[in-house]
Amino acid sequence: DTGVSQNPRHKITKRGQNVTFRCDPISEHNRLYWYRQTLGQGPEFLTYFQNEAQLEKSRLLSDRFSAERPKGSFSTLEIQRTEQGDSAMYLCASSYGVDEQYFGPGTRLTVT
Amino acid sequence: AQKVTQAQTEISVVEKEDVTLDCVYETRDTTYYLFWYKQPPSGELVFLIRRNSFDEQNEISGRYSWNFQKSTSSFNFTITASQVVDSAVYFCALSEGYSGGGADGLTFGKGTHLIIQP
Numbered sequence: 001d002t003g004v005s006q007n008p009r010h011k012i013t014k015r016g017q018n019v020t021f022r023c024d025p026i027s028e029h030n031r032l033y034w035y036r037q038t039l040g041q042g043p044e045f046l047t048y049f050q051n052e053a054q055l056e057k058s059r060l061l062s063d064r065f066s067a068e069r070p071k072g073s074f075s076t077l078e079i080q081r082t083e084q085g086d087s088a089m090y091l092c093a094s095s096y097g098v099d100e101q102y103f104g105p106g107t108r109l110t111v112t
Numbered sequence: 113a114q115k116v117t118q119a120q121t122e123i124s125v126v127e128k129e130d131v132t133l134d135c136v137y138e139t140r141d142t143t144y145y146l147f148w149y150k151q152p153p154s155g156e157l158v159f160l161i162r163r164n165s166f167d168e169q170n171e172i173s174g175r176y177s178w179n180f181q182k183s184t185s186s187f188n189f190t191i192t193a194s195q196v197v198d199s200a201v202y203f204c205a206l207s208e209g210y211s212g213g214g215a216d217g218l219t220f221g222k223g224t225h226l227i228i229q230p
Contacts, residue, residue, distance in 0.1 A: 033217055042116075042203050043157070045217025056217065091157065100147065101218065103157035
């Protein structure tokens, strides 16, 4: 069990550029979650997959954000036309069914 | 709507002191789950405990203990004989419904920054 992994760990991009993050969940976990965390705040839920199906999206997930989980394994989160307000830590978590969620180390995005 | 309040923004204690982190939650559901996570300086959230709304038994795990009281909607976390390695941000979180792990995602409080001074 290698835990949840996320790549890249850090990303600096210019405003208006597109970025994509990857999350590899714990291998036997069928649920995968994306959260966003800004400085001094708790994580905020963005979206959730059960296997390959995206079942829930938060109001925080604007049209510029899209997430996929092809084949129910790894997931990608893409942000198009980044804005400075998108600067945050993007966290991925996974769980097996209704068990507790385990988090990855996060991808820190800085938009300049 | 669900909400988690951690009123203590920062707590600083001297090593070996006991410390309690408060968590108050709001939910309309009768079935829900409460969680505590630790976020050390390295940044990765570490799962500590999950408790469902039907189990009000207090739990102890080593130096950690949790007190769940539905009457006051609180789920407090106590560290006994604190150590410098306990320094971290601690988050309380809530999940509504039967999903347990949170089909709608977890709702987190803003966290309490715990500083243990040597």
